[in-house]
Amino acid sequence: MGIYDDNLDKNAANYQPLTPLNFLSRAARVHPERIAIVHGSLRRSYKDFYARSRQLASALAKRGVARGETVAVMLSNTPAMLEAHHGVPMAGAVLLSINTRLDAEIIAFQLDHSEAKVVIVDREFSGVMAEALQKAEVSPLVVDYDDPDFPADAPAKKGELIGALEYEALVAEGDRDFAWQMPDDEWDAISLNYTSGTTGNPKGVVYHHRGAALMGYANIVAAEMTGRPVYLWTLPMFHCNGWCFPWTLAVQAGTHVCLRWVRAKAMYDAIADHGVTHLCGAPIVMATLINADEGDKREFAQTVTFNTAAAPPPQSVLAGMRDAGFEVTHLYGLTETYGPAVVNAWKEEWDALERPERAARKARQGVRYPALEDLAVMDAETMEAVPSDGETIGEVMFRGNIVMRGYLKNPDASAEAFRGGWFHSGDLGVMHEDGYIELKDRAKDIIISGGENISSIEVENALYQHPAVATAAVVAKPDDKWGETPLAYVELKPGRQASEDELIAHCREKLARFKCPREIRFAEVPKTSTGKIQKYVLRKMIDG
Template sequence: MFSEQGESHGNKWRGLVKCDANDVALTPISFLERSAKVFRDRTSIVYGSVSYTWEHTYVRCLKLASALTQLGISHQDVVATLMPNVPAMNELHFAVPMAGAVLCTLNTRLDSNMISVILRHSEAKILFVDQELLNVAEGALNLLEKPPTLVLFREQDDSSSLNGNSGIYDYESLVQDGRTEAIRRPKSEWDPISINYTSGTTSRPKGVVYSHRGAYLNSLATTFLHGMGPMPVYLWTVPMFHCNGWCLTWGLAALGGTNVCLRRVCPKDIYESIDQHKVTHMSGAPTVLNMIVNSPSCDRKTLPHKVDIMTGGSPPPQNILFKMEELGFRVSHLYGLTETYGPGTYCIWRPEWDSLPKEEQVKLKARQGMHHFCLEDIDVKDPNTMKSVPEDGKTFGEIMFRGNTVMSGYFKDESATQEAFRGGWFRSGDLAVKHADGYLEVKDRLKDVIISGGENISSVELETVLYSHPAILEAAVVARPDNHWGQTPCAFVKLKEGYEIDAESIIKFCRDKLPHYMAPRTVVFEDLPRTSTGKVQKFVLRDKAKVMGSLS
């Protein structure tokens, strides 16, 4: 209704309507539909000897969506996947929502018990599984009273029969037998498109629900953050199951890009793929960068051009960023969470920084920067008063998000959803400071801050120093109980091959670079437990530190 003042001017606005001609629900499905027309002859997927065009991919997804319908999938049913970065995983990101269903991509490193927990909670009707993970999947299904229908993806050169596995469908047969019929578009752009279970640094996974609208917007934002133009060539080194590949599973279709799929990620295959397919962009957690930097020279090739690589998941050590640049990669640093569809902020590079010394440039790149244009706002706030922290680069606060690319909520967990959105912002649980230019810098997870004698110690800051040691390949810091100080830093480190060093030398190295109270009092040498997305499972290390007992 117009107000009285509005009514006097209201006639000129009459006749405006919201209708099918000017109002269409935002959905990533439209990216594929457009690419099938605009980029129909361009290569969409490359995987070994397998290669498809965008027109071919569209037809395959139509047929797969039809096959899902024939298998009984209806509106908002959940379809799960347990797959590495193979073409089927990319196709399912379109085919499942085209069937009106909701995609649930499972972490490929989970065991049968955890997979069964998630399948039960998500109420998945169908599970698509890769041939290499069939035993794990069957172990999960044996734990369920009503297991989902199983569909097996096999390599094209696999001629084995499924006759001995009654009830298991073959992926390629479903595609070939499907029909190219009309797709089921979302009834609302707020309809769920996927559920992503958090299984990273916490021991209790939660189902994060994405909408068609949020996925559409973050797909566009992520391609922009990555500096992608039309028809990029993207190497899949970040798992497609993680935040739906940071939404680039859909975003590449918007640009008519080429998806170069890798079943396994190793430096040799990365370099060979870049050389063979002229890769322009790739992504990965700092552990992928660490893998590249420390790869043997025999696995490397001279890059044909600068390759843009986005990294996120945890703050990358500065020396790793520096070495990546030396190898010919252009590194962009992102920050986000599963609850923000993956990337939510990035370090916007300013031209005037090009003249700074390399060491200063690396420090700037290590910051998490500002929010992208599809987010309404991001801030660092005192979690109790909800007041913004000063831009002094020192005062800790919690990172909070608002906007269209924040999750719809946690699946079947209203209390957790309400707590996450308390105060009208999404509370990340990450601590950061704001610098004078407004850029934020992550300092730690709220639960990872070590409080020693009343002083807050950032585990991230100590880890950065540890990574600068020439003998250390990987490092993670957690709190160990201490009878006198309450807590002291406990460092878990993995040494580079061929290096030997004792704990006291590492402690002295840290004390030479930091206040003594920030240096570790305990050093443990072992491999770090990681998720398949490269994040250190600190809850595992915290449990180990507790078992060690208190220092006297």
């Protein structure tokens, strides 16, 4: 031991576990009257945001929710969702944000697998949740969220009340001055997010307080959220906990502008009326903005930062966004890395490049996030880094404090994901000489549509359940609006008939609508001599 190891131990005065919950408590103390949340007619200050989060935590504790238990929510981008991101972990519990586009069977699996003790459900989704609860083995306390600012001309309708009480009644049971729990350890779980799954049931990705706190700081840096940011919620908060932005905004005491549905007029109105500075989303959100009717568009003075993930946007989209007043930043990450862990850090000298070279730079996923310790492209067998030549393909791997704890109740999958001391993404890419990575393929054949992952295997399994289908193969088809959509190649059994409409309708009976093929092509599916389907050949056929 050296001199710096003697009588210089950690203690309560010099060491506290990292947690993003302290961001909110600080913002409420420093800027109590600043507007934290805008939702329809609602304006909620940081003082009230913090108090209501404490009330929710208190109410959950009074209802018997204990440390390490799961509270599930199925909510839109509303104030209740923001309060859940703080109030649930303030009670020592773990937040499960359920994808609002899922079907009842998958929801039931998640409720059972997570052993959910409480479910808070928006009335917009009460129908599918009621069906899921009938299928589930657990019997959680069910709480209805009846949004008072639910628009009268909404594209969706409120469902029936299915809970034991309404959300506001639950919050009213709590104490605004509740002494909320710091985590015992920053390694404690703060949230649970399920992957879409490539085979079998989805895997439950566990986040810890340390990672969520570090993402809060890193998002501020990567998104250049200087001053007082105003953030428009176009990214679903159920998706990787909204890339941790529900916690991030309080670092700068910024304003959350809630948005239930992504609609052009609503986005432009919010940007112009509230001075939005930042938003995130998939390519479909960009397409919605630049293709909006002229009557829906609004002028605004500020440049708005738009963070997008998934496939790199086409040059036409980037140009359209720039003309409309948006600056696009390309990100990359996975559920297992708390959302974005790689950023295309743009260099000023690239602005002078010719258009093709500039587009090539934009297509790269980029360099590691400020909170990520290491990013590499490696040979998955030898665990050696591939040459940084922009040509040699390897697997993209991550290492650091914004990598998940592991998969809930799945030690084998966790061990495989962390083999060799790195998180294996399953994505294939190259490393350029300047240290920027670029994806070349997805090893697990995941299709990213509208920012959501779709397993090609899951779609193929649905097609195979049709009596006329002999062979099915699903690949990603580039789409200007959605980024990618599922394209299915199908061989029919001899003597059997089925139309494209019939097979798509069949898939809609088996899958959530967004997972279903947008197009089906009847063709001989190319195979190797051993009968393995050659998807790379199918990808080449897309535009052929």
